[in-house]
Amino acid sequence: MSADLNPIEKAKYVSARRAVDYVEDGMRVGLGTGSTAAWMVRCLAEMVRNDGLNITGVATSTRTAELATSLGIKVVDLNEAKWLDVTIDGADEFDDNLTLIKGGGGALLQEKIVATASDKMVVITDPTKHVKTLGAFPLPVEVIPFGWQTTQSLIEKALVDLDVDGRNITLRLNQDASFRTDEGNLILDLHLERLEDAQQVSHVLNQIPGVVENGLFINLCDVVIVGAADGSAIVRDINNGTVTNEQVAVNESDSIFTDVGG
Numbered sequence: 001m002s003a004d005l006n007p008i009e010k011a012k013y014v015s016a017r018r019a020v021d022y023v024e025d026g027m028r029v030g031l032g033t034g035s036t037a038a039w040m041v042r043c044l045a046e047m048v049r050n051d052g053l054n055i056t057g058v059a060t061s062t063r064t065a066e067l068a069t070s071l072g073i074k075v076v077d078l079n080e081a082k083w084l085d086v087t088i089d090g091a092d093e094f095d096d097n098l099t100l101i102k103g104g105g106g107a108l109l110q111e112k113i114v115a116t117a118s119d120k121m122v123v124i125t126d127p128t129k130h131v132k133t134l135g136a137f138p139l140p141v142e143v144i145p146f147g148w149q150t151t152q153s154l155i156e157k158a159l160v161d162l163d164v165d166g167r168n169i170t171l172r173l174n175q176d177a178s179f180r181t182d183e184g185n186l187i188l189d190l191h192l193e194r195l196e197d198a199q200q201v202s203h204v205l206n207q208i209p210g211v212v213e214n215g216l217f218i219n220l221c222d223v224v225i226v227g228a229a230d231g232s233a234i235v236r237d238i239n240n241g242t243v244t245n246e247q248v249a250v251n252e253s254d255s256i257f258t259d260v261g262g
């Protein structure tokens with residue numbers, strides 16, 4: 001493996017390399033967003049290039065679409081694909097129930113639509129993402145720009161009613177301006193520290209006018225893969241209840257490392 005990659009990047013690569021085993025010829029594949037998902041896109045592109053793999057990708061963000069297209073993966077709109085065989089995506093946090101917090105990169109809305117429209121969601125992670133209780137990672141909530149401060153106040157009130165301390169909410173910035181999602185919306189990051197009842201919080205947030213979607217992914221993830229820098233990966237499948245510790249075949253001279261300058 002490329003000596004230039006730090007251990008976390010190596011772990012992400014290992015997890016992505018294992019995840020692409022779920023992709024078969026002719027599949028429609030949801031392509032996640034983020035640094036881990038980018039490794040998966042590079043792995044798939046290599047299979048398209050070297051093995052003639054024939055897949056159709058649906059990207060969860062403009063940047064993933066650009067990466068996939070630039071590497072030779074066919075990308076279509078979800079309206080065209082309609083339904084997907086598998087989606088592979090990263091996560092910011094996951095717990096033992098495979099509930100996720102996503103949206104650190106602001107792509108949670110399209111990611112959730114794509115994951116929901118998939119037969120299987122495979123989540124690729126590194127050891128830093130596993131938590132006992134969700135919430136240390138701020139929960140992203142996508143809101144429309146109109147009246148966003150009022151929406152924020154309504155979120156604060158709803159959290160108090162749920163006995164969750166939601167007073168620390170920040171508008172996500174991109175340098176000096178507000179961050180805009182691919183849909184032109186804003187992101188509020190909820191610094192909750194602990195999230196005991198994800199189902200309830202998610203439900204309540206999505207009832208508030210102005211909230212488009214939140215970053216909690218509940219009952220969507222089928223498989224989580226936790227890669228490690230030594231080339232091992234823990235693969236947990238929630239549907240068949242298996243947890244396997246595997247060694248992933250990695251090629252030190254893999255051309256995808258040169259794609260990223262590693």
Ligand SMILES: O=C[C@H](O)[C@H](O)[C@H](O)COP(=O)(O)O
Pocket residue numbers: 032033034035036037089090091092101102103104105106107108111
């Ligand atoms: O909006 C971004 C996504 O939910 C990402 O999948 C998530 O933030 C994980 O990203 P990374 O793999 O870069 O840690």
